[in-house]
Amino acid sequence: MFTKDGYTTRLYSGQLPSKALTRIDKVDVVSPGLMFVQLAGKLDIHQAIILGTLLCSCPNGPRSEPLVTSKELQTFLDSMNKYYGLPNARTAIKYVNDRACSIMEVFVALFLSLPNHLGGLGLKGGYFNYKVELDPRGSAALGQGVCYIDYCFPDAKIACEYLGDEHKNTVDNDSVRNMALARMGYRVVTVTKSQLYHPEKLDQFLQQLAEMHGTKIRIRSKKYETAHRRICELLPRMSYPIDTIDAINQPQSSNFPSKKIVMSGRAQKPL
Known part of the structure; x- marks a missing residue:
């Protein structure tokens, strides 16, 4: 070298x-x-x-x-x-x-599915852009036969949808889509950019997803808080356009505050 x-x-x-x-x-x-x-x-x-x-x-x-x-x-x-x-x-x-x-879908997955020692909730079974074949009513309303869920837990029928800036112009379509998914048994949870960047809002989102999975949050890993803060540090800077490589160029330290979240138990609610 x-x-x-x-x-x-x-x-x-x-x-x-x-x-x-x-x-x-x-x-x-x-x-x-x-x-x-x-x-x-x-x-x-x-x-x-x-x-x-x-x-x-x-x-x-x-x-x-x-x-x-x-x-x-x-x-x-x-x-x-x-x-x-x-x-x-x-x-x-x-x-x-x-x-x-999208890069923001990646961060949703990191917060939800990484193991506790890496700063996530450790929720298993998540898939990016999961393909769902709509029922006839949903297909007729949306004018398409399938839709893709940003981050989905198909076994638990939980659909996480990230609402980026472009969704400001698609409110009607998003509403029809969510209704179609709900009718098929999916519980749809939306998350916005500000929810990922704001500690209290992020905490509320994570708590909701854990509860929907039938899990009590009791993380005992001492590494959780440091690792969770690291994920927050790597979020693309809001003052710049979000670019897929931006997350890799973030500094190694940050003053991003973090709330403690603890998790235990993996009991699933009946589907």
């Missing part, structure tokens, strides 16, 4: 997996999998999870295909050995889910 002009170069003399490089315009560039490993060595665990989730996202909408899937990333990691960044990448991939369509 050597540093020159502010750039650090690491030499790797081992055998790279066959899919480590891809050729574009006659130039070999790193594949998404190798890039994930390389950057994971410079990121903390939360940043690495966010990076992996964004690599497996569908920024062009839920009907589009991701650049790479979490399964493909896992297969690539399994094919590597003793590479800088590999340990952090292997830890992060455990919490990477496919098919997020």
Whole structure:
């Protein structure tokens, strides 16, 4: 390893997996999998999870295909050995889910589904942009046969919908959509940007989701509060446009306040 002009170069003399490089315009560039490993060595665990989730996202909408899937990333990691960044990448991939369509959906999932020691509620069974086939009435009202739930717990029939700025112009459609989902047995919970940035509002949202899962909040992990605060630090800065890479460029410390939340029990309410 050597540093020159502010750039650090690491030499790797081992055998790279066959899919480590891809050729574009006659130039070999790193594949998404190798890039994930390389950057994971410079990121903390939360940043690495966010990076992996964004690599497996569908920024062009839920009907589009991701650049790479979490399964493909896992297969690539399994094919590597003793590479800088590999340990952090292997830890992060455990919490990477496919098919997020926005950075804010990613944060909703982090708060709800990461284990307690990483700052989340540890709610299991969540999926990004879960496809629901509407019943005839809902289909007729919306003019479409399916809809996609931003972050869904299908077994518990809980639908989390993030309302971004663009939803100001889709209030009517959102209302019809939520009614259609409710008629099919889904409990729809909406969350806005301000709820994610405001500690008390965020606490209320998390409490509501825990209660809907039939869970009493009693987190005993000493690492929870520090990890929860770290997720809050990584939220894209509201004074700038939200960009998918913004979360990775946040500082390592912040004065973002955090409320204590504790959780125990995993009893599910009957469906």
